[in-house]
Amino acid sequence: MQLNTVAYAERKSILPKNIFLACIYIIILVFLATGILSFISAYKITHPSKVETPQITSNIAPNYKNISFYTGGEAEDKINGWFFPSGTSKTSVLLVHGYGKNRLQFNEETFKLISQFTNKDINVLTIDLRGSGNSSGSINTFGKNETADILSSIKYLKQIGTDRIILMGFSTGASSCLSAVSETPYRDSIIGVIGDSPYSTVDNYTDYLINSSSLLSEWPFKYTIKFCVNKLSKVTSDLDIIPKIPALIPTPVFLIDGAQEDIPASDNTKLLYEMYYRKSPVPAYYWNSGAQEYCNSFLEYPEQYMDKVMDFINKCIKKADMADKN
Structure with missing residues (x-):
């Protein structure tokens, strides 16, 4: 026991x-x-899946040529894109796509956007950021590498004879365009920035x-x-746009967003606009299209979208003309 x-x-x-x-x-x-x-x-x-750039025919796209250049720096990534010339114009729009997209932000509908520019004597350069489309790389950095790609694109445009550049970005591409303005050595050539649905802080976008x-x-x-x-x-x-607002001044900006509920795009975009407007001696422009999907204003309201974009670009060109005369 x-x-x-x-x-x-x-x-x-x-x-x-x-x-x-x-x-x-x-x-x-x-x-x-x-x-x-x-x-x-x-x-x-x-590492989002790459959206490969489709083969296009001349009946759906304006005249263009394939271009490529290297980013430089530690990683020699190759950037591929299309350049759409408009006669002998010395003014170019650089289109920068957003996360998970390629050089055709709105697929084939992007050609309608491009045609609006080339018909107004404005060249267009549209690229695949690294890790997207047909460019090298595989990782998305939400603005870090993308800003460097824009800086390389600006350098390319200057090398082919562009005097005036308008940056036009979508989503993370819009935020990267705003970042690039304060970092490029060709600051005087940037006559305007169009940001469609940028983030104000990178945390907001990664949370989304x-x-x-x-x-x-x-x-x-x-x-x-x-x-x-x-x-x-x-x-x-360091990718946050809010602290960079003072460095953007006095470059004219036009910020666009919609009324979607799945991401606080309006809070981000309108906040940037209000901060810029209060600090800048030059006008800042803002438009809430009421689009129900994120970064979809062009597809939902194409005519109104282009009217406002071209009105802004014309103001930028007029301002640059006046500066050249002085």
């Missing part, structure tokens, strides 16, 4: 220990699974991507995925 009592006591003392170890193993597995799932989700966000692309629960995955996204793409607050 004494032996049985001892054996029972030993089993009783081992049981709590086993439960404790089991809890530790479960916690480790939960953390491991959370980390793996977060990394996979973050990798998909930072995580919420819209991940099927995982908000807690804890929103925070763990965001941590992985920031590490993979090297996203920092």
Whole structure:
């Protein structure tokens, strides 16, 4: 009887220990699974599938030529694009697509946008940012590499004889255009910036991507995925546009957004406009199209969109003409 009592006591003392170890193993597995799932989700966000540039025919596109150049810097990535000349014009619009797109932001409808410019004696350069379309690279950095690509594009336009440049970007491309203005050595050649649905802080946009692309629960995955996204793409607050507003002045800007509810685009865009308007001696322009989908104003209201865009560009050209005379 004494032996049985001892054996029972030993089993009783081992049981709590086993439960404790089991809890530790479960916690480790939960953390491991959370980390793996977060990394996979973050990798998909930072490495979106490339939308390949389609083969086009002359009956749907204005006259163009294939162009390419290298970004320079540590990573010699090749940027591919199309240049649409308009006679002997020395004024060019640089179109910069958003996240997950290519040089044709609105697919074949983009040619209607391009034609509006070339018909008004304005050249157009549209590119695939690195990691998109037919350009090299695979990662999206939400503005870091993209800004560098725009700087290289501006340099290319200057090398082929462009005197005046209007930057026109969409979504992350819009924010990258705003960033590029303060960094380019060809600042005097930038006569205007059109930003369609830019973010004001990069956190706002990565939060939107995580919420819209991940099927995982908000807690804890929103925070763990965001941590992985920031590490993979090297996203920092240096990409925020708000602190760069003073450096953008006095370049004229025209900011566009819509009325969609899935991303606070209006909050971002209108905030940038109001900050610029208060600080700048030159006019800033803002238009809320009422479009129901994010960065979709051109497709939903094409005529009104182009009227406002061309009105802004004409003002920029007139201002540049006056500056040249002085």
